Amino acid sequence: MHFSDYDTRLAGYAVIVNQDREILLSWFNGGNEPAHALWTLPGGGIEFHESIEAGTIREIKEETGFDAELVRPLTTHTFTENRSNSARRRSVSRPFKGVRVVYEAHITGGMLGTLEVDGTTDRAEWLAIDSLADVRHARIIDIGLDAWRAAV
Incomplete structure (x- = not known):
């Protein structure tokens, strides 16, 4: 399939782990679908x-209120799916490719608290890495942590 035949979204995410083995996560509120709310890595779509x-x-x-350095x-990580493109005048289902780059990062300043207004992130928190099995979270966290563990 030619690249002009599908939509692509480029996103960047960060694995930020403190000395207490807690990971900084953002609460995705599900947007228009609150049932899809879950913890995710801080990050998102890259502007043009x-x-x-x-x-x-x-x-x-x-998403977190913190200044960071990569x-x-x-x-x-890439994934594909069919999505309805509501940005067009008519609802068209087009193939979609998500392309995500995951970085290791550390905090350089700022204070915990989301700065996003009317967005999809309600809050950010430090969660113990060992507690992730007990909380609803996005697969990108597991992907990022696996890569982080391999690099440490």
Whole structure:
């Protein structure tokens, strides 16, 4: 399939682990589908004019309140699905490809608290890595942590 035949979303995410083995996560409120709410890595869509690095740092700040520095790329992850494109005048189902770059990052300043207004992130918290099995969370957390563990 030619790249012009599907929609693509580029996103950047960060694995941020503190000395207490807690990971910084964002609460995705599900947007228009509250039943899909869950914990996820801080991050999100990269704007057209941004580098992946700058967009990831912006997303961390918006979702957690913290300033961060990217340490290194950990992994990439892609997935495909069919999605209805509501941005068009008519609802059209087009193939969709999500491309995610996951970085290791550390906090350089700021204060815990989401800066996003009327967005899909309600809050951010530090959660013990060992507690993730007991909470609803996005697969990207497992992907990011697996890569982080392999790199440490």
